[in-house]
Amino acid sequence: MRSTLILILALSLVPPAAEAGPLSGAREIFLIDGQGERLRIGRIRFEGDGYELALDGAGFADHFLSMRPFRCITAGQRQLCHLEYPYANARDLGAELTDLEYDLLFVSKGAGEYGIDMWNGAYYRLEADGDGLTGTLHEVDLRPLAVPPPAGEMRPIRERDLHAAEPADHWLPVLRIE
Numbered sequence: 001m002r003s004t005l006i007l008i009l010a011l012s013l014v015p016p017a018a019e020a021g022p023l024s025g026a027r028e029i030f031l032i033d034g035q036g037e038r039l040r041i042g043r044i045r046f047e048g049d050g051y052e053l054a055l056d057g058a059g060f061a062d063h064f065l066s067m068r069p070f071r072c073i074t075a076g077q078r079q080l081c082h083l084e085y086p087y088a089n090a091r092d093l094g095a096e097l098t099d100l101e102y103d104l105l106f107v108s109k110g111a112g113e114y115g116i117d118m119w120n121g122a123y124y125r126l127e128a129d130g131d132g133l134t135g136t137l138h139e140v141d142l143r144p145l146a147v148p149p150p151a152g153e154m155r156p157i158r159e160r161d162l163h164a165a166e167p168a169d170h171w172l173p174v175l176r177i178e
Contacts, residue, residue: 023093031172044177049094053103055082065116078171079111088154097126098155118142123162124175135175138162
């Protein structure tokens with residue numbers, strides 16, 4: 001009886017094992033086309049309320065467009081180019097996923113086009129989905145990023161600037177982190 005009581009007391013002092021949430025550890029990032037084909041574009045490591053991101057997928061190629069470097073994915077006559085957010089980004093996932101969304105900005109263009117038109121921005125709005133995140137494509141004009149945001153304002157893209165995209169009209173309408 002005494003040994004049982006000691007065991008119960010000892011077990012009550014052991015903290016419960018931490019349960020890993022959907023935003024913990026190392027994950028992979030995929031873009032998905034309309035037929036469900038997945039293209040791995042990178043990896044992410046979640047730690048606490050922050051993350052480290054590496055877009056290192058084999059499908060990226062370096063391009064010099066509109067007087068600056070871009071990393072683009074090409075399929076036939078379509079290209080999707082990563083737009084590295086040029087201003088401060090805390091990479092904090094405290095209450096929302098906006099910092100991560102800003103790290104996953106893209107611009108779509110024709111593969112044969114010389115320059116890049118920031119009007120054709122691709123913004124993946126992220127939501128927790130089971131054990132990962134799913135991003136739905138929104139069209140956005142990214143030209144406001146050409147000018148630094150006012151002091152203290154880290155996010156120049158507003159909700160009213162985002163327009164839900166018609167998945168059938170886009171090559172890679174879904175982003176998935178798992």
